[in-house]
Amino acid sequence: MKLAVVGGGSTYTPELIDGFARLRDTLPVTELVLIDPAAERLELIGALARRIFARQDHPARVTTTADLDAGVDGADAVLLQLRVGGQAARLQDETWPLECGCVGQETTGAGGLAKALRTVPVVLDIAERVRRANPDAWIVDFTNPVGIVTRALLAAGHRAVGLCNVAIGFQRRFATLLDVAPADVHLDHVGLNHLTWERGVRLGGPDGEDLLPRLLAEHGESIAAQLHLPRSLLDRLGVVPSYYLRYFYAHDEVVRELGEKPSRAAEVAAMERELLALYADPALDEKPALLAKRGGAFYSEAAVDLAAALLGDGGSPIQVVNTLNNGTLPFLPDDAVIEVQARVGASGPVPLPVPRLEPLFCGLVAHVTAYEDLALDAALRGGRERVFKALLAHPLVGQYDLAEGLTDRLLAHNKEHLAWA
Secondary structure, three states, X not given: OEEEEEOOOOOOHXXXXXXXXXXXXXXXXXXXXXXXXXXHHHHHHHHHHHHHHHHXXXXXXXXXXXXXXXXXXXXOEEEEOOXXXXXXXXXXXXXXXXXXXXXXXXXXXXXXXXXXXXXXXXXXXXXXXXXXXXXXXXXXXXXXXXXXXXXXXXXOOOOEEXXXXXXXXXXXXXXXXXXXXXXXXXXXXXXXXXXXXXXXXXXXXXXXXXXXXXXXXHHHHHHHHHHOOOHHHHXXXXXXXXXXHHHHHOHHHHXXXXXXXXXXHHHHHHHHHHHHHHHXXXXXXXXXXXXXXXXXXXXXXXHHHHHHHHHOOOOOOXXXXXXXXXOOOOOOOOOOEEEEEEEEXXXXXXXXXXXXXXXXXXXXHHHHHHHHXXXXXXXXXXXXXXXXXXXXXXXXXXXXXXXXXXXXXXXXXXXXXXXXX
């Protein structure tokens, strides 16, 4: 089994390698190719990957290349984890929206749109080259904004599934609180990527006993603290929202906080420098503890589980993924990409039925889906007017003067990445 990782020079990659090494019985990789144009970083990561595999006595061959076509040739699955423009572009995404009094964040709001505009054309080019190399290959997208990127891939007819670590993070957290194995915890997880709610926490399977009321009663304070939301809000909602919902439920508060502290991009850039120095140590043969602060917790377990289910008989049969709606949420178009539990196999994911979504949640989901329609159109066809309309449609913007100012700033800061700008 050959896997390729596009963006293999990311400091995230050792998390993924660690999962491949530990979970080789679930996903028997024989060849792993790390692909990245950043040659120096790629060699550091590649050497560490070989040491991690050697420590675990994993027999897979690990190679590195800057040649995308050679790297994906014959791959059974290709994982996408790229960042167009790097941390410098992320820093811009988190900064200029604040000038308009809006959230500066790399996956939602104006910053998220900027990332989508930079990313979608690049990902579609990669996907076409994967299809030429092996039309049966699966593409697993971990590249943000996952919902929009996955929708672009599926609209172009690619064999693609979107993956996010939010659900598996909740699963692990709830399993710890309940003192049970993570595999025994099933989430009634519903929404769009980075716009989801846990409406149930079931033990033993999708039809098992719902322990969410117990979790909120016994651990509501700690869960709320982790989300930086008040306990009273969780009690009133009766669900556990993704921490990304804080950008919607406490927008102005978040904007004030972001204006008073260093950006996450600056923190991550500093952390990456430390990580790369650690990776350069020829004695290091495991992922360092610092990597846990980088983000992407449990990404490796989720990626292994998904790839195993898509490529063979391994992996969990039911997983949270990003895939086509196809009537699952009846108030959305079939070609919308939603993030829900699905039954995953060699033919791809099939969403499980979702009980009727309450108006409090479905209104926001429908609103953001409409924005994503316009965002994808702007990413595919370009043009200032399409960018403006996407921003005007976003619930975190919604005013014409804000949309105008944000459009000007987005285009000014992204000219080098937008061929049409």
